[in-house]
Amino acid sequence: MYHSEKMLREKGIKVTPQRAAILDVLRDTREHPGVEVIYQRVKKQFPSISLATVYKTVELFVRSNLIQELCLTGDVSRYDARVESHPHVACMNCGKVEDIDNFDMEYIIEPAEQATGYKILKEEIMYFGYCGDCKGVMDN
Amino acid sequence: MYHSEKMLREKGIKVTPQRAAILDVLRDTREHPGVEVIYQRVKKQFPSISLATVYKTVELFVRSNLIQELCLTGDVSRYDARVESHPHVACMNCGKVEDIDNFDMEYIIEPAEQATGYKILKEEIMYFGYCGDCKGVMDN
DNA sequence: ATATAACTGAAAAACATTATTAATTAGTTT
DNA sequence: AAACTAATTAATAATGTTTTTCAGTTATAT
Known part of the structure; x- marks a missing residue:
């Protein structure tokens, strides 16, 4: 519990x-x-x-x-x-959303602050595609 | 037009x-x-x-x-x-959303496919923070 | 134990989005 | 160029999601 x-x-x-x-x-x-x-x-x-x-x-x-x-x-x-900040991947067929672990994200904030002049607090990375179960089914 | x-x-x-x-x-x-x-x-x-x-x-x-x-x-x-795929940054104070140009994104798809087993078609990267105009104001 | 400020559940309200339908229009055919 | 057909539009209703309201209840500090 x-x-x-x-x-x-x-x-x-x-x-x-x-x-x-x-x-x-x-x-x-x-x-x-x-x-x-x-x-x-x-x-x-x-x-x-x-x-x-x-x-x-x-x-x-x-x-x-x-x-x-x-x-x-x-x-x-x-x-x-x-x-803690981590990317996600969503299956465009079945709708499930999974975590992607062990992604080093730090390197991605600094260049964005440089490029934009923003004070960046967090970021959200979402990948869209087909999961292992659905990608075969989509081949039809 | x-x-x-x-x-x-x-x-x-x-x-x-x-x-x-x-x-x-x-x-x-x-x-x-x-x-x-x-x-x-x-x-x-x-x-x-x-x-x-x-x-x-x-x-x-x-x-x-x-x-x-x-x-x-x-x-x-x-x-x-x-x-074309490009990241965005949103100001958490005034709500404006800006493009971030000249970001090379290709390198970011492949490792995600490796890590997840998904066939990834697109990704969305959104940064959240305070824009140049708002970041001073937020210091109060 | 009591007091009080905050929380809960229920319902209504607000808001965002989608579906329906009759009239109109775009693009094609004659 | 006029007529045809299928798709699109505007208006409105319906749906779905999220927020607000409020009376009654509960958690915490005293």
Whole structure:
């Protein structure tokens, strides 16, 4: 069950069972679920939870840097409990989103600051293509 | 006024004044406008145009690779008539989105295919930070 | 234990996007 | 050039997502 409660306390967020359950769900998957999927999972434990609570909670978690929000064209926002910056790849056929680990990202911030004059805080790299399962199917 | 009509014809898209005007708007700006902004601009020329037409048209243009769609967390979809892959930077204060030119991207696809086993078709790189105008203001 | 400020659940509201439909138009055929 | 046909448009309704509101409840500090 992880130490989600402790994580909330460390961020100065008031601990409620709903919040801990939502954070548990996100820490317990690599699927990058959207709000609706999170809602369905937390509901198993808290049948009376409201979708609005899930919306409010993920927004709070993003603000507190407990999770990060991923943006996919033509899809709902999806959430990832791994907050360190890392690229993702989305399958254009089945819609799954996976982490890409062991990518050194530091080198990519500095040249962008040089080129733009911006103070850059974070970046989001999203690849789009066909996953191992779908790429054969798409050959038809 | 560019050659937007010719571009539509080359893609086998039926040419209408509304479509040419929408493509003109996108080719005439580097602001990466969303649907509502495009609508307001085309309205100056076609006061009776419908927002639904703008939605359908940008969707058609994206499918035809005349424009690309950009995804920003917590914002509407935005559109860019420069379809070659290039990174963008968004100001977290004023919301503006700029192109980053002269970035060599090729090297970034291959290692991702190796790491994931995906057939990758495109990628989207979005930096988030504070632009030259806003970064001073944010120091307060 | 009590107080209080914050949180939850439910519903309504706001907002963004898509679907429907009758009238119009573009591009083709005659 | 007129007629034909299929596609497009504008308007509106419908849908889907996210945010707001608010009364009742709960977590934390005292």
